[in-house]
Amino acid sequence: MRFPLALSVKIAGHILKHKLRRTPKFALVLQLEPLHTCNLTCTGCGRIREYSTSLKNLVPLEKCLAVADECDAPMVSICGGEPLIYPQIEALVEGLRRQGRIVYICTNGVFMRKKLKDYLAAVHRPEHPADEARLRQLLAEQLIAEADAAIIRRGPEDQRPVIRPSKWLYWNVHVDGLEYTHDLIVEREGVFRECVAAIKLAKRLGYQVATNTTVYRETDVREIEEMFKFFSSLGCDGHTISPGYDYDAAKQDMVKRLGKNPEAFFLTRKMTIEKFAKIEEWGKAFTIFGTPVYQEFLAGKRELTCTAWAIPTYNVQGWKAPCYLMTDTLHSAGHYPTYQEMLTQVDWDRYGVVNGVARDPRCENCMVHCGYDPSGALGTNYQRGDNWKNFKYNFWPRPPAYPADAELTKRVFNGVSIGQGHLAKAKTAAPTSAIPGSNHQGQSSAAALSSSGGARARDLSGTKMAAAKKE
Numbered sequence: 380m381r382f383p384l385a386l387s388v389k390i391a392g393h394i395l396k397h398k399l400r401r402t403p404k405f406a407l408v409l410q411l412e413p414l415h416t417c418n419l420t421c422t423g424c425g426r427i428r429e430y431s432t433s434l435k436n437l438v439p440l441e442k443c444l445a446v447a448d449e450c451d452a453p454m455v456s457i458c459g460g461e462p463l464i465y466p467q468i469e470a471l472v473e474g475l476r477r478q479g480r481i482v483y484i485c486t487n488g489v490f491m492r493k494k495l496k497d498y499l500a501a502v503h504r505p506e507h508p509a510d511e512a513r514l515r516q517l518l519a520e521q522l523i524a525e526a527d528a529a530i531i532r533r534g535p536e537d538q539r540p541v542i543r544p545s546k547w548l549y550w551n552v553h554v555d556g557l558e559y560t561h562d563l564i565v566e567r568e569g570v571f572r573e574c575v576a577a578i579k580l581a582k583r584l585g586y587q588v589a590t591n592t593t594v595y596r597e598t599d600v601r602e603i604e605e606m607f608k609f610f611s612s613l614g615c616d617g618h619t620i621s622p623g624y625d626y627d628a629a630k631q632d633m634v635k636r637l638g639k640n641p642e643a644f645f646l647t648r649k650m651t652i653e654k655f656a657k658i659e660e661w662g663k664a665f666t667i668f669g670t671p672v673y674q675e676f677l678a679g680k681r682e683l684t685c686t687a688w689a690i691p692t693y694n695v696q697g698w699k700a701p702c703y704l705m706t707d708t709l710h711s712a713g714h715y716p717t718y719q720e721m722l723t724q725v726d727w728d729r730y731g732v733v734n735g736v737a738r739d740p741r742c743e744n745c746m747v748h749c750g751y752d753p754s755g756a757l758g759t760n761y762q763r764g765d766n767w768k769n770f771k772y773n774f775w776p777r778p779p780a781y782p783a784d785a786e787l788t789k790r791v792f793n794g795v796s797i798g799q800g801h802l803a804k805a806k807t808a809a810p811t812s813a814i815p816g817s818n819h820q821g822q823s824s825a826a827a828l829s830s831s832g833g834a835r836a837r838d839l840s841g842t843k844m845a846a847a848k849k850e
């Protein structure tokens with residue numbers, strides 16, 4: 380089966396329960412952001428910019444569990460910020476699992492191996508030959524170092540819980556392309572290699588792992604196909620892919636401050652459809668998350684109505700309205716104390732695109748999964764045969780893993796190793812005059828990005844990508 384039976388049955392049962400009760404609006408996935416702190420400053424990330432004044436704030440553990448309980452979504456995606464920085468991440472995962480929820484940990488991968496090693500330390504039994512053999516194998520594959528092995532053999536340092544493999548848990552690792560592109564987008568060399576090592580280690584230890592990719596205007600979709608092949612060959616259990624829609628704040632900044640046309644930089648609806656022309660083909664070859672109905676929508680074959688209330692976001696300021704992307708303080712309170720208040724007080728008919736007309740101009744180019752994927756699962760724009768399509772997609776066999784291929788691996792690691800400076804070359808190639816407001820060449824790109832907001836980030840990214848392609 381494409382997805383574990385228990386998970387598909389749980390989600391189908393949740394939808395059926397609410398359909399029978401005629402619940403008008405309910406949650407399918409909670410996007411829980413316990414913090415917005417991050418160790419990276421990725422180009423195009425709106426989170427660390429929109430919430431730049433509350434980066435140090437945390438949602439207390441008890442509150443995280445209470446809001447999950449309140450909205451009762453069967454799936455919780457723990458995102459951020461970087462959720463592995465959250466001091467009680469293990470207890471949060473354990474608490475959500477105790478509530479019976481499917482948990483996704485959306486991580487940039489940098490601290491993932493640390494958490495996997497904590498798990499190993501908790502379960503390793505030095506007197507067991509099989510455990511020692513596993514450790515030696517991980518050392519041979521360079522997935523852990525000798526110093527790690529010594530720590531693992533000593534056992535856990537305290538009684539804190541660890542994140543254990545489970546069919547109810549996925550690591551969802553952010554990867555936006557092959558090595559060169561990914562490290563450019565996340566603004567740090569070596570991150571792609573770390574993600575690959577973390578994914579390999581997680582698979583060796585029996586975890587489920589998915590990748591999470593955003594497609595930008597500069598994204599070459601042939602590269603995305605190579606990426607799917609590679610991660611499929613590593614045994615990944617699925618892939619989320621979504622169009623990179625730029626937040627309203629970034630768009631306005633581009634028009635007002637830079638005097639530039641956002642369409643020159645951001646994915647419009649038309650561009651999204653072009654980029655996702657092969658999404659259904661990818662869905663057959665790889666385990667792509669998202670309903671086939673949503674895939675048809677991305678490919679431009681049908682219209683869907685936004686159902687952002689089905690994938691609500693909770694963060695340090697409350698329930699974010701109307702969606703993960705937009706905080707609408709013009710027509711709503713922006714953030715609400717409870718999910719029910721958000722459901723009842725927001726005028727949901729203001730949002731989305733209907734019959735080609737944007738109800739709100741800020742929705743015009745949005746086709747992201749948090750607005751439209753649930754529409755496919757909920758039958759919001761039902762067409763004959765949709766239920767069968769969704770059923771078949773979920774319950775039919777999973778596409779086989781792509782075979783390991785040394786040539787493919789060479790193409791995947793197309794950057795340079797840590798410290799060789801491909802980011803430095805790209806930064807030099809980006810003329811400072813193209814970055815209004817920047818200091819001078821000595822200013823670190825990460826600092827420039829974090830202080831300047833999304834528009835300049837996209838500007839710099841475009842220049843960097845162009846520079847990278849020329850090499």
Ligand code: SF4
Binds near residue numbers: 421424425487
């Ligand atoms: S997109 Fe990048 S900067 Fe933003 S939260 Fe994720 S890892 Fe951090």
Ligand code: SF4
Binds near residue numbers: 704741745
């Ligand atoms: S279409 Fe829906 S998900 Fe997209 S920005 Fe508008 S309200 Fe948010």
